[in-house]
Amino acid sequence: MQKTIQKFDFLVVGGGIFGITAVIELAKRKYRAALINPDSIPHHLAASTDVTKAVRMEYGSDTSYFKMAEICVQRWKDWNDLFNTKLYHEVGFLMLCKSHLNSEHQHFEKHSYDNLIQNGYRAQRLNREDLKKQFPGINSLAFEDACYNPDAGYAESGLTVEVLKRYARSLGVSVCEGQTLKEMVINSGKVQGIKTKEGTTFYCDHAIIAAGSSTPYVIPELSPYMKSTGHPVFWVKPENPMHFNASRFPVFTVDISNSGWYGFPFLPKHGIIKFAKHAAGTVIHPDKDDRHVGQENIRDLRTMLQYAFPELKDAPLVNTRLCLYTDTLDGHFWIDNHPDIKGLSVSTGGSGHAFKMAPLLGELTADMAEGKSHPFSKRFRWRHLTSDSLQAEEARCVTDRRL
């Protein structure tokens, strides 16, 4: 039997980082807001549910993402204080380059470094000797150049969503776990509410779809512009973590725009070092396809460890996961109102790089839903993309900049 829940000003579908930051901002603006998500928040299959996400200002020549990240680095520290919990760890960010920084192969690193220096940050350029002395866990002979930026690090993503869920509840948000959007109730071109698979109807004036990689399935008119892609994540257990503790091993990229590889320092809480690939990935359906990480990916990992971190080449692999990007064809987020249906908006399109922007995502989404513009919102608007659209995120290792 269909259960009906009281009417809300805003109903947010999806309790990942896009949804939870949106509902918090809306509650702060005094709207009656609710959030729904299957099972529990953080959801075990959500992209936002992980141990770490990199927080970096390094965005190549893209000064807009640089500025967004610059604001977010400070706000992550404010969140650490506000929640009295260390969500953000400022352990630094190290870009390893196989070629000289000025070579055409290191465009991402070169422009990222220049942006940091031009904006007064303490970034350092390291040669092989420096690298060997400062970061003994790295095979310095494999890298001709490197840049280290202390004003960066990682966020504990799953913990962040957990803490933000509690905060949302404290602001009066109805957080409804175990509710899965099945269909929207639309009359005369306007959203009236949504029905869930679990048999509940939520009435609302405005629905915001932040369902991550499920979004193009919930709103099929988005499927030409974005897709769900799987990306491998690996946890290795070092025999001796001494050279891989955060004090000697920051968040790092391994010639990322040419290899896709990046990773994090040893995490004492989990006893592991996490590696992942920021590359093209494989297109997979979020609910139907297998999320298994294959042998080819594992061989790829071993090859990278062999040349970059020899001490870890045979370290046991204790966990693998295929994590999903909501991949727009140009790599920019998608935060806008539906062009035809009133009272319907979308906040998604993280494309593998949105978590760090969590402290800005809520206001971007709330401003959009209120019909306001935001200094950073223009490139996230509803847009026409084609297979010729180029990937904007310069760290990403994709052929010809196309997905």
Ligand SMILES: Cc1cc2nc3c(=O)[nH]c(=O)nc-3n(C[C@H](O)[C@H](O)[C@H](O)COP(=O)(O)OP(=O)(O)OC[C@H]3O[C@@H](n4cnc5c(N)ncnc54)[C@H](O)[C@@H]3O)c2cc1C
């Ligand atoms: C491997 C990997 C590494 C990454 N590394 C970084 C990084 O280092 N730095 C960084 O900044 N970003 C990184 N990202 C990107 C970042 O994690 C994502 O952009 C962000 O977490 C996406 O958040 P989301 O809220 O859109 O999606 P999700 O976190 O996936 O949340 C979507 C939510 O919607 C719910 N949902 C789905 N369908 C329905 C439905 N029908 N009804 C109700 N709810 C529904 C899901 O259960 C889920 O909880 C990475 C992503 C991946 C996959």
